[in-house]
Amino acid sequence: MAFSFFNKRDKSEPQPAQHSPAPSEESPAPPQEKRGFFDRMKQAVTRTRETFTESISSVIALTREVDESTLNDLEPLLLSADLGAPTTALVLESLRQRALRTGIQGGQELKQLLKAELKAILDGVAQPIPHPDTPPEVIMMVGVNGTGKTTTTGKLAHFFATGTHPRSVLLCAADTFRAAAIEQLEVWAARSNTPTIKTKQGGDPSAALYDAIAAAKARNAQILIVDTAGRLHTKSDLMKELDKMRRTAEKLIPGAPHQTLLVMDATTGQNGLTQARLFTEAAHVTGIVLTKLDGTAKGGIVLAIATELKLPVVYAGIGEKIEDLIPFDSTTFIDSLLD
Numbered sequence: 237m238a239f240s241f242f243n244k245r246d247k248s249e250p251q252p253a254q255h256s257p258a259p260s261e262e263s264p265a266p267p268q269e270k271r272g273f274f275d276r277m278k279q280a281v282t283r284t285r286e287t288f289t290e291s292i293s294s295v296i297a298l299t300r301e302v303d304e305s306t307l308n309d310l311e312p313l314l315l316s317a318d319l320g321a322p323t324t325a326l327v328l329e330s331l332r333q334r335a336l337r338t339g340i341q342g343g344q345e346l347k348q349l350l351k352a353e354l355k356a357i358l359d360g361v362a363q364p365i366p367h368p369d370t371p372p373e374v375i376m377m378v379g380v381n382g383t384g385k386t387t388t389t390g391k392l393a394h395f396f397a398t399g400t401h402p403r404s405v406l407l408c409a410a411d412t413f414r415a416a417a418i419e420q421l422e423v424w425a426a427r428s429n430t431p432t433i434k435t436k437q438g439g440d441p442s443a444a445l446y447d448a449i450a451a452a453k454a455r456n457a458q459i460l461i462v463d464t465a466g467r468l469h470t471k472s473d474l475m476k477e478l479d480k481m482r483r484t485a486e487k488l489i490p491g492a493p494h495q496t497l498l499v500m501d502a503t504t505g506q507n508g509l510t511q512a513r514l515f516t517e518a519a520h521v522t523g524i525v526l527t528k529l530d531g532t533a534k535g536g537i538v539l540a541i542a543t544e545l546k547l548p549v550v551y552a553g554i555g556e557k558i559e560d561l562i563p564f565d566s567t568t569f570i571d572s573l574l575d
């Protein structure tokens with residue numbers, strides 16, 4: 237296994253020879269590309285920044301010495317950005333301790349401490365991504381209907397296939413439940429020029445996955461992305477189906493699926509968090525893709541995800557176009573919100 241962090245390659249870990257260099261998630265993004273991600277993230281979180289930062293700024297502007305009442309004023313602002321009660325309590329307690337210990341001199345210091353607090357929460361759940369030594373790397377997309385699984389599958393194919401270090405991608409249409417789901421994926425596949433393995437609607441998703449893994453091996457595809465159904469007749473049906481797919485993948489490629497990404501819709505806020513719990517408990521989720529960040533003032537959900545699901549956000553969806561997906565990075569996110 238070769239381990240690497242976003243934008244932070246572990247230099248001590250030699251990259252396997254047969255594995256061509258990974259895209260920007262692994263190698264440090266060129267400064268221009270990083271700048272691009274920052275600008276796009278900043279644009280995407282405009283609404284969150286407006287509700288969050290601007291009201292925080294008004295609290296901060298009045299502050300000479302931070303005291304209990306300043307912190308009380310901060311509480312509803314953090315809650316309204318959807319940080320959630322546990323994260324808000326955690327952040328305020330930490331600032332309170334700091335104020336008691338050394339004092340906090342004015343708004344600017346409070347803002348810097350708040351930034352550091354929020355960043356530490358995100359970094360606390362950052363996980364190295366265990367890329368396999370031999371391709372294909374299998375990535376399963378899971379989540380409830382309408383969160384953006386199929387769209388994100390298409391965007392990810394484009395993300396991996398383009399960029400600084402292009403990789404060959406194969407898609408597997410394993411949502412055989414929803415009418416037109418396969419056709420929808422094929423539209424995305426055509427946009428990114430990515431081949432797709434499918435079965436017919438109503439077919440067995442595990443059989444489609446079996447074929448897709450065989451095809452990925454035969455064609456030397458580096459990445460196989462699997463789009464799955466969001467809803468079957470019951471939740472337990474869905475979890476059984478996902479489990480069967482996992483076992484199929486594992487049988488053909490030990491260690492697969494290498495990543496299971498839960499797609500969450502940022503606009504559903506705390507409700508989305510409740511739904512997400514069901515998946516994280518049953519589906520061995522390794523990370524979150526947070527979609528529709530562009531459409532919400534509640535981007536603080538990223539912090540609630542870290543505190544309450546203990547999972548990192550690894551990609552953010554910031555629009556409906558194929559290029560509207562960026563690798564998530566805690567510094568970029570926090571700076572976009574609070575600079």
Ligand SMILES: Nc1nc2c(ncn2[C@@H]2O[C@H](COP(=O)(O)OP(=O)(O)O)[C@@H](O)[C@H]2O)c(=O)[nH]1
Nearest residue numbers: 381382383384385386387527528553554555556
């Ligand atoms: N604004 C915005 N819309 C998105 C984003 N991701 C997905 N969508 C939209 O969400 C809707 C549902 O997406 P879909 O991929 O079909 O969800 P699925 O049921 O989980 O496969 C579509 O209308 C997408 O265009 C995003 O990052 N931003």
Ligand SMILES: [Mg+2]
Nearest residue numbers: 385386411417
């Ligand atoms: Mg879908």
